[in-house]
Amino acid sequence: MLEIRNLHASADGHEILKGVDLVVHAGEVHAVMGPNGSGKSTLAQVLAGHPAYAVTQGSVRYEGRDLLAMDPEERAQAGVFLAFQYPVAIRGVTNAYFLRAALNAVRTARGEAELDPMDFIQVLEEKLQAIGWDDTFVNRPVNEGFSGGEKKRNEILQMAVLEPRLAILDETDSGLDIDALKTVAEAVNRLRSPANATVVVTHYQRLLNHIVPDFVHVLVDGRIARSGGKGLALELEEKGYDWIKPEGAVA
């Protein structure tokens, strides 16, 4: 589904990703872990198409298409979803209005009919239940005045409504208390299917107790320094990141 080859990316002329290789197949859950500043969030942002990052080398293919040649909205319409580490507030636009605009943009791109407000409300009610929210939050402007945890939960609500094929969760666990963490994990797990894939970017192992990954990768200094099964996450939890050296570095 996703094939990242030798990906180099920089921001303001400063190279952050220095040759990332990662292959994700449908049905899999991958965790990308790593110390602060290793490039985890940059990888997530580059996959979503953030204009602040320049890809200088390498390729990314998504379902056979050149992902890097696609606009951010085309990526979303093709089923790529990024749950932001720092979700953006949008004044004056209610969550419900925004979600319907987004869902209809995606549906239109897929050749499906737009949902009218009544049909949309039904879809929304169902998704709200899944993340354990009432409709208080849908009539408020997007993320405006939301707490850190509410913003993260709102990202998952968007994911649930848009039903992506490839979901990338960027530090979705940070700022969540344990109950919220469980709810978020449940919502993510509910979306798991043989046709979908999830990439969980996180600093901590905690979230991975609830979203159990098939593969764990450790990103150090812009490269994947080690890959393994879910046991690797536990090892990192115990020993920290220091014992993993960047690939090619002399121990």
Place this chain on the structure above:
Amino acid sequence: MTPPVDPKERYLAEFRRFAGNGAGAAPAWLEELRQAAIERFAAVGFPTTRLEEWRFTDVAPVTQTPFTLPASRKPKVSADGVENILGGATGTRLVFVDGAFRPELSITKGLPSGVTVGSLSDALRRDGDVLAGHLGKYAGIERNPFTALSTAFLRDGAFVHVGRGVSVEQPIHLVFLASGAAGGHVVHPRTLVVVDREAQATVVETYAGLGDAQYLSNAVTEFVLEEGAAARHVRIQRESTNAFHMATSQSYQGKDSRFSSCSLAFGAGLSRHDLTSVLNGAGAELLLNGLSVLAGGQHVDYHTTIDHAQPHCESHELFNGILADHARGVFNGRIIVRPGAQQTDSKQTNNNVLLSETARADSQPQLEIYADDVKCTHGATIGPLDPNALFYLKTRGVGAEAAAQLLTYGFAADVVSRIDPPDIRERLDRLVRARLAA
């Protein structure tokens, strides 16, 4: 060759004609009021950009055009034209066309007893005492020469009086139209709203051009809320884009009163609107909001003053500007906290979004605080649409153009969503969408 006539002299000559014939049967107090106003105007003349208060707005295009008072005739305006402007709003309405009251287009039936809605000229005959006590008492002739001109030429306008304890559920619409034949004319629309103790009312003022004529609309509205009164004021400015709109809105609040004001500016080539709110009783609350949506070469200048004259009052102010093409927005927000006005809680916000590189906004907060136990905050932003928000919307599948439209709409909705009652809010929401799509 005759030398060009000085703009001030032209208006003074017009006043002599006005006072000599048409002004006619005014009570002595009104004649004195007019006389004081024209003397004030004669003393100061029109403002120039050398004055701090007028630094960003050059009124030379307004003053140098030789506008005259409309002749006494009745330009044809269809009821459909009025309905169109009101967008389906029902209920009480006063309609003025080119400054003249048009009873045949107005509806004043069905109001609860204790409520007067009618023309000022009628009220001068019936409610002379109420008028003498309020008219021209708040919108001072010293602050702004255009206000002085309005008072000098004061002859008719709208009058709303809600008696003690009376609650008017239906919004009262005041509609000031400029007909297609308004070209070359100056009109001085005037409104006085008096809401007595513990009374409630909603007043919606609309200033609109029915054609693309060049005219000057010089409007003054005075709003008085007695103790415990609650009133909502929505003001929609949709003048012809060739027109000039000069305006003063003045509110004066008593103890424990609540006033919510929202001004929207979509029209006029050049407009200046001074809004002054005096919180003159403890426990008074004020919401002072505004939105301008401008394009082409339009210019809007909002000067607001919130005067906390008494303790324990609260004011929240939000003005948003959406500026496209070469449009220019000016916001000057003055907040005065008088000595002794302790426990004042005041918040001012002015946000401007520039949709082109040639659009421009100027924002000036002006805080004058003479009390020590107060909470006053202010903030202003000027800039293009937030690139992070645009990216965020795109990652949800919304295309670039639709994302920009959504953010721009949100900027407007931020103000419009605060308007009550809901039917007025929905109507304005439709107006804003239509304006943004234009």
